[in-house]
Amino acid sequence: MKKYLYALLYLTVGVMVAVFVCYLNAIVLSVWRYLIEGIIYFFAGALLRTNKRIYKGAFALPIFIILLFFGIIYNEASGWTKLERCLEMVFIGGSFFVLPYSFSHKKYILSASVVALQSLFILKISPELQYKLLKSMEVNNDNLEKSDISTLMYQAEFLNIDSLPVSIPKSYLKDKNLLIDFWYIKCSPCLRKMVPLAAVKMRIGKTGTGEVILINDGSIDSFSTFKKAVSGLPKNLQYLYDVNGKLTKSVNVTGYPYEIVLHRGEVVRKLVGFNKGETDDLYIDEVLEMLNNKK
Structure with missing residues (x-):
């Protein structure tokens, strides 16, 4: 019984984190949004450093489902924005799964690789995708001579x-x-x-x-x-x-x-x-x- 209560607690926290991330998507510039998300995921991963997969799953599953469905599938945003959200789940989500593990096992090369990939995404890939979105807002010039x-x-x-x-x-x-x-x-x-x-x-x-x-x-x-x-x-x-x-x-x-x-x-x-x-x-x-x- 106690195990399921803990799982419910982690599930509730996971839902709260997912809702907060969706809120960040709406109001915060991407660079700061990604940094905040990465910090949240890292500390969550560090706190959930346990062999009990039920707890990690209870925390991570609502984040994955909510971001997947409301941020990508049922979102009317352009394809470029959806692609950015998919990459965000891969690169920034690594802060939850990979970074705590690599730090605790002193695999610093792995840690540095993850941070390098995240920096590449935040500073280069995301702005390029967002600019392609902006370019898609161009309209036909033919009706104004x-x-x-x-x-x-x-x-x-x-x-x-x-x-x-x-x-x-x-x-x-x-x-x-x-x-x-x-x-x-x-x-x-x-x-x-x-x-x-x-x-x-x-x-x-x-x-x-x-x-x-x-x-x-x-x-x-x-x-x-x-x-x-x-x-x-x-x-x-x-x-x-x-x-x-x-x-x-x-x-x-x-x-x-x-x-x-x-x-x-x-x-x-x-x-x-x-x-x-x-x-x-x-x-x-x-x-x-x-x-x-x-x-």
Whole structure:
């Protein structure tokens, strides 16, 4: 009887850990998520260093089932995200099974190999998979021609943060590469994206070949809300308020953030959405390549 009570206790703890890991998947950047998961699994494996498989099974089984079904099978995420979750179970899950064993038996080469594989997954494989997910969010450019975007931008009404009417210079469409990002205040991916966009702006500032403009949807946010929010955002970016959301509606923004990249007025990319911060470096490098293109 006592054995089954202990098994039930381990089962309960396993369910709690699985639920916590699912929560981490939803809110925490991958690098920190994986580190936290690895630490949890390692200490759990160390505490469950016993020959009684029923206890280890009772702890590990709910984690495996919950992550498998809710994180992969019954998850509407893309194939890239599901692949990342599968690899996560293999690489990070090794902290539970392999690391405590290798430490206790002084098999340090095995320990180092596991940590090296986990580091490779966290620092290289996961960001690459997440960036492939981001790239899959690109949408067809065919319905927005060069003449359309130029006309629409000149017809729209913009205000800067000083409440002054402004227009996008014609030189931006004729001679430069331009990244326009549509956003609104309560869009957390929009605000997250401003961090890499500020880094892009800083690095292209001296070349003069590209510009970054963030356009707030005036059909969602009031001007006073926009002005107050901008005061806490990166200072090196150019923020415009789209009065009544006229341009936003005209280009048929289907989600936020909504990015349009133009090369001398010609649309070369449209991207809907933005994912977590592990892809920032890959995103920055690709955008810089587009905005520094002089051909």
